[in-house]
Amino acid sequence: VTNRVVVAAAVPLVPLAAAALIALARRERFAERCALVAGALTLMLAVATSVWALTSASEPWIGSWLVIDAAGGVFVGVSGLVGAASLAVSPTYLATSTQSMFGDDRPHVHYYTALLLFWAALLALPLAANVGAAWLLIEATTAVSALLVAYSGKRRALEAAWKYLVLTSLGLGIALLGLVVLQVAQHTADGPVGLTYVSIHRAAPGLDHQVTLVAFLLILAGLAAKIGWAPVHNWLPDAHSEAPAPVSAMLSAALLPSVLLIAWRLKTALAPSVGATTVAHVFILFGLVSLAVAVPFLWRPLAWKRLLAYSSLEHMGVIALGVGFGGPLALVGVVVHVAGHAIAKSLGFYAALPLLGVQPSTVSHPARGVARADPRIGAVLGCCLGALAGLPPSPLFISELLIAIGGVETGHTWAVAVFVSLLSLGFLGLAHALIDALAGRRRGIRQGLPPGRRIVVALTGAGVALLLTLSGGALALPGSTIAHALAQGLV
């Protein structure tokens, strides 16, 4: 067990150390090589932690600062995978980027340092046993990733980064007020007992219901701004569309769900005081509102990365619903959805690099007729959008089905009816975008080999294999130890 805890603790420490080395060395070539080596090592450690967490799901390791449980294992694995892939794609992005916010002062050193710091915080988030530490990590991701969003230094990127920094920091301020209120409630009830999920859950039955409800709502409202739940999602499409493609992938596929995991753990911890029905209804409300806000945008002709950003809003809504429904089936759906969404969405963002080479107008207009111009890139776009839309055999089809059945099982039939209706509308919107992107009328096509096509096609091949494996695995999960561990949570 000790070895496994050391491995888990090393997961965020490797990118942190690599960032420090790169910042000290200040050499661009070294930065790239060091980042790639650290990426490979971190991925191995993250996968090992993930496998261990899932194979011993019934016996989570819970310490004062570190926790390794089934849900955390999935999120660490996902963040590890997406981060490593983003590092692999980064040289292609940097080769095509013409300007940087950092000017000529070794911009690649700044880029890799910030990216590795961001990744380290993301990897530490699911492993943090203390919600106060998790808050600090989330705030750290905001500061570092805002720099990455603004990396190109273009006006639109500066605007996106500013909105992202101000809105999410305001939200996190509100969440911190909730944590202070929660701490005060513990102090008033029976002396300070700390902010670990387990201690909060143990203290919850003795806490003042009204105060804890206020704390829960403040925390969730604050975190919602970071998760990108409607109606506090305004920064999301801008930041996702203006950030460098590898960063957009990490924001959408790893950051948003990781913050959602913190909200999920708090839901379980505070349910004895706030009430299981109340906490569930708050999540369901956020989920349905997010879906309702996202769907009309999926019907609009949007630039590729903005379309993916609104799809993130939709998927965060789906995950919120799964957490809100609770129960083993819906929660299995949640983790499958998190993993499937991460793979498909990050491939989508990476595809933006060669897509811009094939059809430069996609920076501000929808992709059209790409399959005829470049069949390989067309295939990549098809796989991503098909998977994100939930087209069988995408694991997202299975996860959405599991969440819907889980919702009916836990008695939320009305919410499931609205969920399925909105999901169908979203599917039609994405299907239309898919047909248009592949077979629409071609315009502004540039001939020649687009940058990054080789690596993006290779990653898509691996990604599709992973998606299909996930689909098969998802069918075996209901009724398993993992499903029970997910329903049990950190209590």
Next chain:
Amino acid sequence: MNAAIVWLVVALGLGVLTVRRRSVAVAVVSLQALLLAGAAAAQAHSADDAIATAALGVRALLLSALLLLVIRRTRESRPVRADSGPLTRAGAGIGVAVALAWLVPTLGLGDRNAERAVLALVAFGLVAAATRRATVFQIVALVQIDNALALAALAGAPGLSALVELGVAGDLIMVVLVAALLHTRIFAEFGSADSRHLGQLRD
């Protein structure tokens, strides 16, 4: 906590909404934090309390120095005016504060005056971020909300502020540093740090 200090902190918070100059707003939030640090020092009983007090004070001084330096380096040729006048902004701030006090039954601090003061500071911070157009004011709004948290921690439970203040001070300084960097880049790119320039991204 002394009621006079609590309401003085709130009055300063209203100042962030109404003052015209960026440097005055920075001075106002710094004074707020220093007042809170003084109040924390007066009720300090342990090493933890002393650490929290020091963190609050050092944070206030560091942030004010940083923001004043940023303002000096990004002098506007013309003042960046808000869309609405100071009275309207103050009215909006008070309105949101009253609404929050009505919506939030209790924060469990054991002192309803302190609770109302915390909610008022949060409301003023949110309204300042939404209505002030100079980007420095939006940074000041973030600091103001943080001061509200410090007040809540001080009024609610003596002894827990060390943890809150140390971690939060570090993170807040990091966020303000990044915000200051972005503010400087926005000024360099647009010739003015006016958030009206940041309106290109729409669907």
